[in-house]
Structures are given as structure tokens and as C-alpha cells.
Amino acid sequence: MRPDYSISKVRKGIALLAALGFSGAICAQSVSNVNRGTTFSTIQAAINDAQTANGDVLMLAAGTYVEDVSVTKGVRISGVDPQTVIVVGPMGGAGSTFQISASNVILEKMTITRMGNTVATWNDPTLNSAAIAIQGLSVTNAEIRYNNITGNRTGIDVNNSGMHNIHHNYVGNNRTGLIFRNQTDNNIVTYNVISDNWTVGVLFLDASGGTNTPVQQASGTLFGGNTIKDNWYGDIVDRQSGGSLPTPGTNGKNFFCTTFGTATPTVTTANSTEPGYAGQIPVAFGGSAVAPGGQPNIAGPASANIFYTIAPAVSIAYAGTPYCGVTGVVMPTQTGPTAGFSYSSTPAGLSLNASTGAINLDASTPGTYAIAYTDGCSFAGTTVTIYAGIPAQANGSYCAGTTASAVSFPSIPGTTYTWTNSNPAIGLAANGTGSIPAFTTLNSGNAPISGNVTVTATGTCVSRMTYRVTVRPVPTVYNQPGVSGCAGLTVGGLGLGSPMPGAIVQWTNNNTLTGIPASATGDIPGFTLQNNTGTTQVSTISVTATANSCTSAPMVFTWTTYPAVSSISYPQSTYCQSSWAYPTRNGSSGGTWSATPAGLSIDPASGAVNLATSAPGSYNITYSVSSGGGCPSSASTSMTINPQASVDPIPNQVYCQGMVTSSVAFPGSAANFNWTNTNPSIGLAASGSGTSLPSFNTVNAGPGAQVAYIKVTPLGNNTTTCPGKSFTFRFTVNYCGPIAQPGDTGGDANTLRTALQQSFQVGPNPARGSVVLQYSGSLDGPFTVQLVSQYGTPTGRAATMNGSTHTLDLSGVTPGSYMLQVTHVKSGITFNKQVIKL
Incomplete structure (x- = not known):
């Protein structure tokens, strides 16, 4: 298939390059090794890098690369676009912009030219002589494709090298398009446009001086589907004849399906008659040389070696393009043969019937498409443009005060746009032309408002489109002045609201140390002001209102809480x-x-x-x-x-069984006491209350002593005193044997013991210095008297009492509660009397 780019565009690019003369218009360059992730500023640096290996892809970004490149590795050098990637051979370089010295090189998608194409520098010997040079039978499998090769002395020079593939290139506006010299076997040269070169399009040279060493041939080389025309002094010239070279007609070069620009190409054995290099400066580069016209298509003394077939002339056209708002199916008009031909298009998006060329406009995406019609030999191409008219615009809904985006329409030659707006209150003018500008939406009310915008296209495309713009009002919030208060103050709440019905009020608080919540909807509820920091705390309250999905600007006030x-x-x-x-x-x-x-x-x-x-x-x-x-x-x-009520120490009590005990007063500050008894078997209740322990008949069935612990707790009066600490004393009931001698009072031993106890009195009690023990009974003595501590330990020596009185000295005794233990010697009856030493 023929190249799918426009020759006219390439020529425009060539003219631009010629005008610049490459004297310094150099863009930024970037070469990326896709396989290694490395980046370079020149192509040569990328090739020379130690990491770059055979098979790597070197991607050239858009820019102008001024350098001669020696391709010494089998890499793929790829531009992003032949219109934007330009490689320029500098003056004083190696002689070729690209010298391919390695096998398996791919060179694609770039414009290749040279510096110095000006009148002043035309004959400078340092100018490059070739855009691409390939030399040596050891260099094979180079692929040169999709390039613009222009403005060079020679476009492609293949010298004694074969097995290369040159396809889909534009080779034009060079002095010579392609040169093949020496042995150039098994090359493929297809689908190239080789035109407008100032001498010859394709030239076969004898580089052996007639010796045919090396052999001057292109055996097995195929030239197919190329457009070779409008070259100034010959489209194909073969000079490989004479001397030891093969007889013309036996050293064939095969050109199949070639387009010469004529159905009857002229052939001559005369050599081409182009002027010398120095005398031929084309008008495009400031000189005066132009195409002479009337030159043969095929020339040279070995022109008999050129075997060719003509690509039949075909053409296609689509009436009515560009199509604007048109529906249905359109058909092409076609001239020339049809057998074996098919239609194709680029880019994707066109609904095209490959057999008939019918285009379904309804199923196609708007755009411009290149359509090709070919049988693999002949080729015709055209372009079709489909416009969608005015694109549908979605209805817009905005909050007042926001910006409605501009609306632009396709730039269609010969088409103008006008528009109207039914409601300028939304912020857009009532009418205008061209694109609809961006505008600030307006709505000062409490309800949404809308405007219908109608766009009309006239001229090439005639259509109309309407869409609606709705502007929703933005609510406001009632203003609230700053508030202050003391910590601990209970606040009943603060009402927040909006003048717009149905608006939802929300608020946030940046400082919860004041006791105000972090956020809520509606009013601020009642709360107690807090400040537990020791410094003044300020809450900043931000209040917004939302309605119709529009939110107001925040209303901000402060609440100050002082420590208190x-x-x-x-x-x-x-x-x-x-x-x-x-x-x-x-x-x-x-x-x-x-x-x-x-x-x-x-x-x-x-x-x-x-x-x-x-x-x-x-x-x-x-x-x-x-x-x-x-x-x-x-x-x-x-x-x-209140103070605690107290109980003073109480001496331990010792009795024999069967005796009636004296009540034991509870000394202390309490008005009343509770007491408990750990051993009710001695004859005393388990608990009680009062100011003394009551008298009771002791019980002990023997044989050992019975011990009870009496815990006395002073009680408070519930107004001025509190219950105090308890005091515990011991109450011992001994098992006493029978009386050795009957008493004078009759009765049993218990009765006698009780009588004796009641016959003794102690006074003064309490006492500081001494106490007197007085006996008033009738039973004869003697008695022994022993002072015993509250813990039962004897204090001092026992004394004997024979009369009715006995004085006991307490001056050397520690203050406290004591028992005076009295024993009737004759009967053995023992009883106790309490004594308090102050």
C-alpha cells in the first residue's frame, strides 16, 4: 500500500527547513532508551552508552537533532512523528547524517536532511553528501520506513550491500533520490514516493570502473508499488554498462506496479543530462534551478535492464464532503479498474464498507479520515470530513455565585454560531455570537431560576441546539455577635437560623474545652460553660446553611469562657x-x-x-x-x-461461779454505750447497751475457767459527737471448789461469797495516794489482799488483813484500772473489788 501521509504536507515541511537553512533553529532534544530506562540529549550518546544493546528501542522526542549518527549497534531508532522529529546533518561532519554500520537496524518516523542548503554555503566541501548511507556486504537487514528524506545531496546511498527493506518513505527534493552501486542484491524497495529530486529518482551506478569487480548488479532486488515521478532529469537511470559489465538487458532490475505519472513512460539509452552540482541550486534554496521538463522516465546506457509494469490509474472521490449533520449512506465515485480493489481508512471511527466504499454517516464518529483504494499495485486516496453539527450540551445546574464553564463549538469552515438566553437574570447575556463565555451565575431570591440557551449554526453546517441553565439560590445565616461567660454558667442554648425556608443549619466548634460540642445541626443546645485550663478559652463557631445542595459562606462568631x-x-x-x-x-x-x-x-x-x-x-x-x-x-x-465519743479503760473482772457480780460502770465521754459478750455461757447476755455492764449470776460448771471478752463501744449523739473506738476487757469466771469452813451466814458457798463481797467497801475510789478497805461482816478473818492489773498480773506484794480496815498505798502504782483481789483464808472464798488509780 502507498504511504498514508500527505505529500503536500511533506513539501511544506521541506520549504520550512530550506528557509531556516538550519542555521541555529534547534529545539530541545531527548532520546530515551525504552528498554533501559535511560535518557540522553543526543542520538549518538544513546547508541554509545554501555547499557545500550542490540534490539533496544531508542525513542526520539519531538525536536531538532543536529548531529551525524554512526549506527554501530542493531537498534531501532524511532521518532514520535516525522513532522516533529528532524535530524539535521551538520557541516563538517562525517559526510552522512546516518551511517548504518551494523545489521538489523531500524530507522523510522523522522525527517532527515542536512545543514548548508543556502546559496552562500552550497559548494562548501564540508556539507554532508547523503542522508542515509549503507555500505558493505556484511551489513544486512536494515529497515528504513516512514521517513521524510529531503534536502540532501543523496537521499539513500546503498553501496555494495544487500538484504535491506526500504518502504513507505518520502524521498524528494534531494539532488538524487536513491543510489545503488556495486553489488546490491536482494533488497526490497516498496511503497515509497520518490519525486521532485533535482536530477534522478533512482540511479544505478557502475562503481567498478568497468571491471565489474565487485559485480555491478541488483539481483533479487524488488522495486514494487513505488511512485517515481516528477524527478527533473529522469525517474530511473541505469549506468551499469560497458567494459566487463553484463550486456544491457541481462542485468535486470524489476520495477512492478510503478506509478510514473504517465501511462506511457518514455525510455532512452541516452544518459541523463543534469548539470553539475555546483551549477544547480534549486529555487527552493535560493538559487534559480528549476525542472527543465520533457525528460525521459527511464534513461541510461543500461536502461534495457529496467523491467517495469505500470500501476493502472485509479481515482476516488466523495461528493459533498465535508458532511455536516447529514445522515444515511454516501457512495464514492471511482475511475479505473475495480477487480481486486478494496477500501480502507485511518484513523479508526469511520463506518466504511471495504468492498463498495459506502460510508454510513450515522454509525461514524465525527472527524477527518484518509481513505485508501488499492489492489496492492494501483492506489488512490482522498479524505472525508464528518461534522456532527452543534454537539449536544448537557443541562447545567449551579449554585449562585459559582462560575458556569464556557461552551465552545467545533470550528467548521464557513460556519458561524449565534445564541440567545431566555433569562439574563441567571448572569448570562441575552444573546451573543461564537462560543458562550464563562459567567458568574446569579440568583438573589429563595427559589431556583432557569434560562434556556439556544445555539444556532449557519453556513456550512446548519443546526440548532438548546440546553437549560438552572441557578439555585445560596442561603444565608443570621448574624450572631460574639458571646462571653464565666465557667460554671448554665446556658439555655443559642438559636441559629437562616432566612431561607427549609435551609439546614450546621455548625462546628474548634475548641471543646469551653463545654460546647464539636459540631451539630440546628441550634446550639443548652450546656454548662467549662474552662478547666486556668486561662481564658475561646471557641470559634462557624455556621453554614445548606439548601438546594448549595451551602452559604460561613458566619463566624466567638464564644469566650473565662475561668471562674x-x-x-x-x-x-x-x-x-x-x-x-x-x-x-x-x-x-x-x-x-x-x-x-x-x-x-x-x-x-x-x-x-x-x-x-x-x-x-x-x-x-x-x-x-x-x-x-x-x-x-x-x-x-x-x-x-464532730469528735468521737470515748470509753476509758475498764479493768478485767474475775469471779467464781455462782456469784452475783457487781455492775461495771463504763467510764468515758459517751452518753451511752453498746457492748457485746463473746461467751454468753458465763451467765451474761450476748449484747446490750447502757452506761454499765449489768450485774448477773456467774455460771461455770467446771472444771476450768470460763473467759468472756466484753467489747464496749461509745455511742455518739448524732449531733455533736460520733461513735468512738471500742475498748475490750476480760471477764473470767473461775470454777471455785467448796468452802473449807462454813460461814456464819448460812447458805451455800455462793451465798457466802456474795455476802463477803458485799461486806467490803473500798474508798476513796478512784484514788490518787491510798485507798482504805473496810470490812463490815461477821465472819472472822484473816483475809489476804492482792492488787492485780487489768490483765490479771499481781502488782506489789499480798497483804494480810485481820481487822475491819486495811489501807493500801497506791502512790507507786501507775494510773489505771486495777482489781483488788480479797481471799478469806479459812474458807478459801475469793472475790474482787475494782480500784481506779488516778
């Missing part, structure tokens, strides 16, 4: 000396707690009171903070800690 304390309290006003008491504070934390007078164990940081370690008394407790804004800095309350 409004009140403090404890659960009770009166306490006993046990456990802890914890306060309730209304206001800021972080202050200091104190109490007067001294004696209260209070934590200055928390206000917790250790009641157990505090002294009884009434206290004034104060909590203080560093306040501001006129807020109270302290609060006070009172607390009373």
Missing part, C-alpha cells in the same frame, strides 16, 4: 472522723483548695478531705482560681467534724 468558680459543696455539712469527703465544684478546675483554721486534712488540688486524719472542729473551706472578665475567682463552704 460559682459554688462548691460537700455531700454533708457534718462528718465523723472516718473515710473521705469529696467536693462538688461548679466552675473551673485547676484551682487551689484551702481551709481555716488548721487541722483539716484537705488535698489542695482536689479538695478531698481525709476525715480520719482531720482534727474535730468547724472549718471554712475555700476554692480559688485565676479568673477574668469579672467572673468570681473563689467560692467557700463550711464543714464540721
